[in-house]
Amino acid sequence: MSASQGPTLRELAVQALSSVEHGYDLLAPKFDHTPYRTPPPVLDAVTRTLRELGPFGSGLDLCCGTGAGIPVLRAVCRDRVTGVDFSAGMLAVGRARTDEAVDWIRADVRALPFAPAAFDLVVSFGAFGHFLPGERPGLFAQVRSVLGPGGRFAFPVAAPARPGSLGYWTLLGFDTAMRVRNAVWRPRFVMYYRDFRLAEVTRELADAGFRVDLYALDELGRRPDNSPRCRLVVATAV
Incomplete structure (x- = not known):
């Protein structure tokens, strides 16, 4: 990422005081020069795993942003791919x-504007912190509705930071700052990544009609206890 091409501190402050939608509209021209864009090693690892599970027909990138995940879909899908996001x-x-081989659709993913069973594969990268825990069951039900039987919903999940580590305190500090910001400022900017816990998410996916499998993304390394630093969640519509 290039700091010289990325947003200034003032631009980030303006974004942080906006709604999620407007904030991303403002950040869009420089988004790919920020740490928020999914890094290539993650995209490459997901592509490798999905190639082993595919090929697939049509694909959807959920909360696609500027389209970092679109090349993943194009690598593993035979048919047309689509990106959906609420930020114009x-x-x-x-x-x-x-x-023109990609369709870009503006919509709220909590009410997807697609026909039932329109896709064979749905992916998402780094977007779930923008949904409150109570919204996830409805979101997962929407994804299930656009997948046919046997369709896959895939997204990477990093291992939680160990308590007391720098990553743990950094994430806790960010989460706390966002909660304070939202308590005193409107519109809210929802971004709470500590709420996205794998055990809870796995249960919610099962309740939405998925069978859940986990794949280690070994290219991204392992922790001292030999557990993977990142897994790919693959939920299969049943």
Whole structure:
């Protein structure tokens, strides 16, 4: 990521005091030069795993942003791929740098505007912190509705930071700052990544009609206890 091309502190402050949608509209032109974009090693590891499970027909990138996950879909899907997001600014950036083989749809993913069983594969990268825990069951039900039987819903999940580590305190500090911000400022900017716990998410996916499997993304390394630093959650519609 290039700091010189990324957003200034003032631009980040303006974004942080906006709604989620407007904040990403503002950030869109420089989003790909921030640490928020899913890094290539994660995308490559997910692509490798999905290739072993595919190929697939049509694919959807849920909360696609500027389209970091679109090349993953194009690598493993035979048919047309689609990106959906509620930020017009992020979609405009994605649309400007890809060809017409991708459909870019502006919509709230909590009410997906697609026919039942429209896709064979849905992926998502780094978006779930923007949904409150109470919203996830409805979101997962929406994803299930656009997948046919046997369709897959895949997304990477990093191992939680160990209590007391730098990563733990950094994430806790960020989460606390966001909660304080939302307590005193409107509109809210929802971004609570500590609420996305794998055990809870696995149960919610099962309740939505999925069978859940976990795949270690070994390219991203292992922790001292030999557990993977990142897993790919693959939920299969049943």
